[in-house]
Amino acid sequence: MRVVTSIMRVQQLLLTRIDGLLKPFGLTFARYEVLVLLSFSRVGALPLSTIGERLQVHPTSVTNAIDRLESAGLVTRTPDDTDRRRTLAVLTDQGRATLAKATGAVTAQQFFLDGLTDDDADALYRMLRGLRFSCGDLAAD
Amino acid sequence: MRVVTSIMRVQQLLLTRIDGLLKPFGLTFARYEVLVLLSFSRVGALPLSTIGERLQVHPTSVTNAIDRLESAGLVTRTPDDTDRRRTLAVLTDQGRATLAKATGAVTAQQFFLDGLTDDDADALYRMLRGLRFSCGDLAAD
DNA sequence: TAAGATTGATGGTTCAATCTTC
DNA sequence: GAAGATTGAACCATCAATCTTA
Numbered sequence: 001m002r003v004v005t006s007i008m009r010v011q012q013l014l015l016t017r018i019d020g021l022l023k024p025f026g027l028t029f030a031r032y033e034v035l036v037l038l039s040f041s042r043v044g045a046l047p048l049s050t051i052g053e054r055l056q057v058h059p060t061s062v063t064n065a066i067d068r069l070e071s072a073g074l075v076t077r078t079p080d081d082t083d084r085r086r087t088l089a090v091l092t093d094q095g096r097a098t099l100a101k102a103t104g105a106v107t108a109q110q111f112f113l114d115g116l117t118d119d120d121a122d123a124l125y126r127m128l129r130g131l132r133f134s135c136g137d138l139a140a141d
Numbered sequence: 142m143r144v145v146t147s148i149m150r151v152q153q154l155l156l157t158r159i160d161g162l163l164k165p166f167g168l169t170f171a172r173y174e175v176l177v178l179l180s181f182s183r184v185g186a187l188p189l190s191t192i193g194e195r196l197q198v199h200p201t202s203v204t205n206a207i208d209r210l211e212s213a214g215l216v217t218r219t220p221d222d223t224d225r226r227r228t229l230a231v232l233t234d235q236g237r238a239t240l241a242k243a244t245g246a247v248t249a250q251q252f253f254l255d256g257l258t259d260d261d262a263d264a265l266y267r268m269l270r271g272l273r274f275s276c277g278d279l280a281a282d
Numbered sequence: 283t284a285a286g287a288t289t290g291a292t293g294g295t296t297c298a299a300t301c302t303t304c
Numbered sequence: 305g306a307a308g309a310t311t312g313a314a315c316c317a318t319c320a321a322t323c324t325t326a
Contacts (some may be wrong), residue, residue, distance in 0.1 A: 003262055004155055004252065005174070006269040009197060014145055015278040016296080019315095033146070048285055050311065056150060058318055063288060065316090085286045085325045092226035107142070116271060121144055124268050127261055128147040134252070135154040157318080160293095171294065194292090199296055204310060226303045226308045275309055 021109060022027065025102045027073055030057075032106075035074065035099040044091040051089065056137065074098060114128060131141050155252065162250060166243045167213055171198075173247075175206050176215065176232065176240040185232040188221060192230065195279065213238060 018029045027035070036055055038044055052062045066089050069075040074095030082084035091099075118123065143193040155200035159170045168176070178195055179185055193203045208229050215236030232240075259264065 001248070001267055003266050003269070004159070006266055006273065007148065007152050007155060008170075009278060010269050010272050010276070011148050012295080013273065013278055014148060017276060018145070019296095024158070027287065027313070029149075047286080052148060056153070057316095060319085061317060068315090076288065083286085083326070100294085120268055124265070125144045125147060127257060127265050128144070128151050130257060131151050131252075132147065132154065135151070135158060137150060153317080156294095160318095169293070187310080200309065201297085201311085202295060207293080224304070224308085228309065 017109075018106065021105050022102055025098050025100055025105070027098070029063050031069055032099075032102060033070060034062075034089070035095060038075070038089060038091040039099055040098065042095070044137070045078070046087045047086045047088055049086065056110075069095070158250075158252070159247065162236075162246050166239050166246070168239070168243055170205050171202070172210055173240075174241060175210060175230070176236060176243075179216070180237065180240055181230040185237070186219070186229045187217060188227045188229055190227065195224055210236070 006100045015029060018032075021026060022032055033055055034051060037051060038046055048058065048066060051066075052059050055062075066075060067075065069089075070077060074092055076090045076092055078088045078090050080088050156170060159173075163169060163173055174196055178192060181188055189203045189207060190200065191209075193200050196203075205215060207218065210230075211218060214231055217231045217233055219229045219231050221229050240258060
């Protein structure tokens with residue numbers, strides 16, 4: 001049970017820390033993840049439903065994130081002609097540029113340097129992945 | 142970086158799962174933690190500021206949680222005579238009873254049985270604790 | 283009927299500002 | 305002035321209900 005509360009605390013600490021790093025770019029971690037996902041899709045465009053599946057979040061969260069990214073000019077909404085129920089989120093040039101800068105700021109920080117070695121980080125990742133599976137998370141990074 | 146996103150996912154999965162277990166008792170994990178903390182204090186009463194420090198959350202979160210716990214009749218607010226700036230949250234008999242039932246429901250679940258051994262869980266806890274320290278969390282459970 | 287997206291509601295967190303009391 | 309608690313605002317997450325389209 002103490003493991004559970006520890007995960008909650010660490011998540012909170014990491015989130016506020018990362019959000020602080022992303023704030024100068026007008027981003028939060030949630031929106032940053034969307035940009036990263038779009039940049040991985042080499043077309044730079046993805047249906048909102050796909051974004052929700054990959055990030056394991058509710059459709060409402062995707063709509064909210066895209067709303068704000070669109071307001072900031074980092075993403076545009078485009079109808080999908082093959083299936084007109086779908087809406088595509090398209091990464092703009094400005095979105096790609098700010099993503100590059102934001103990634104630089106995030107990766108410049110070393111969150112684990114003080115406490116963990118590379119081997120420990122790897123072991124930690126594998127245990128967390130095991131937890132995700134046992135909680136019913138089918139998506140593996 | 143994948144460790145960070147994994148922590149976020151696991152936290153989300155665990156939270157929705159635990160919240161689901163606590164819902165029949167009219168509780169959430171945040172409010173459950175407050176009740177647990179109060180029950181540990183053998184007087185069953187704690188200043189709101191102390192609750193915030195122990196749980197590492199903002200004063201606003203404590204006010205919010207106590208508001209709802211008080212509405213449910215699980216806690217009462219009492220002024221502190223020694224320092225009248227402070228407000229004491231007092232665990233009621235009903236609060237103690239629902240806490241007992243809720244704890245039974247939570248501990249009946251084994252979140253890690255599928256994926257982790259006891260040794261792994263212990264190693265996981267120690268690594269998470271290391272992360273907390275390197276993030277500036279001085280409170281150790 | 284079902285899938286994709288949106289809106290409105292609720293609960294959680296934080297911050298900024300305020301009010302009372304030390 | 306500083307500490308403790310509260311209020312109002314902002315953001316992120318969920319669910320329930322709705323609307324359009326397959």
